[in-house]
Every structure is written in structure tokens, then in C-alpha cells.
Amino acid sequence: MDAVFKALADASRRQLLDRLHAENGQALGELCKGLEMTRQAVTKHLTILEGANLVVATRRGREKLHYINPVPINEIAERWIGKYERHRLKALSELKRALEGSDE
């Protein structure tokens, strides 16, 4: 999870994720187009994003295509959404207990 936050804590890497979100499955060349970053910088950022499992690269013939992988972001979101939900359920069951006057 640290790797995900580190990877997201950089505007250039978020920009790369935005570009993959707009158009998934891009080769390095496409991804570099119109960016004010060198190809080497983009490659380094992609390595960090891949290390955090936020980008998945697949081979297709000679091409390496990059895909945004939102599964780890979903895990982070659910970690806290789940907590809130449990909290809400606990509050509801306390309310129920209070209203029904039971010790169950």
C-alpha cells in the first residue's frame, strides 16, 4: 500500500494515469506524445507505477501496451469505506438495542 501512495504522490505519474484512463492500452510512444517529459522520464515513472501495480504492461507482438489497473485503488478505498460501514452498522445495532431495551 505504501508503494501505491508513493506512486500517486507525483503529478507526472498522475498525469500518466489520467492519459491511460482516457485511452487504455497505450504503447510508450503514444503515451509520450504531447508530454513535456523525456521518454526516459516517462519510462522511469511507468516502472514506479508498475511496481505499485497501478499500471500493467502486456506484450502484444513487438509492442508493450500499458493499462491502468485500478484494483489497488479500490482496495484502498474499501479499506476505509468498510470501516465506516462497520461503524454505521454498530451504531444501528446500538440504536436497536436501546430502542428495544434488550441486552442482546
Add this chain to the structure above:
Amino acid sequence: MSKPNFVYVTYIDSTPEKVWQALTDGAFTRRYWVNHRNASDWKVGSSWRHEDFDDASLVDIVGQVVESSPPRRLVLTWSFPQDAENPERVSRVDFNIEAYGNAVRLTVAHSELEPDSPMLHGISRGWPLVLSSLKTMLETGKPLPGTSQRMMRPPE
């Protein structure tokens, strides 16, 4: 396979056999995949259905088994039941289950989706949730909250 529309990867602290079972056995899928069963004999050429666990007449997704090599690889076609005869609306899902150290790397590639279709929008929300719930269930014994109950039907 044409260029996938989406590729999802999750690393799961489990075994390929357990991940395969979690994808193909209704007793597992119902717990993390919004109370659905994936029903098939999982043989190449057989049909499969993604149906409500408690009411098998509610079928949400149908398709054919294209490849089946337990516990490593499963390829399915995928469409809404009413689109099953319309090739443009039949997409394809490749599951690859690889050992990764003591864990498993599960890759789900969804391809041949109709551009800007309800299916494309539905699965791009659905897969991340289903896969992270699958991971959580296999690692902790419990699925993510809110993924055990049936949700509303996708727009048609």
C-alpha cells in the same frame, strides 16, 4: 485476441487451485460476486452463465468456454443474455492465474467490448470491485462489505 480494452491484475496470498475454485465454484462466487453463481462444467465449448445464486432464472451474463486449463487459464465469451447472438456485443474475458513466489498473480483481460456500450461502462466499475473482494475473501476469509448482496441490474 484483439488488443484488450482493460487489463486488471491483483496479487493474492493464495494458491492457483484456490483462485480457480473461487472463480468457478458458486459457493465461493456468491460470497464476493454479489450473490452470483458462475455455472458451467468449464469444458471447452460448453456454455456458462452468471446467474443469481438464489434464483437461477435471473441470468445476467452468458457465454461459451473458449479455453479451460485448470488451474492456470480460463477464457470465456461474455455478453448480456439478449445480446448473445449479436457478435458485436459479445466480448471476451481471459483469466490467467500464475504462481508468483508464494502468492498468485491473477490477470483478467477484457477485450472485444463494444465502444461506449453499457457493458463497457458496467465492467469498468465492476471488475476492480469484484477482484479486490475476491482477494480480500481469499486472504481474510471474508469478502468486502457490500459485495455479497445482489446489486441492481446494469442499464440495458
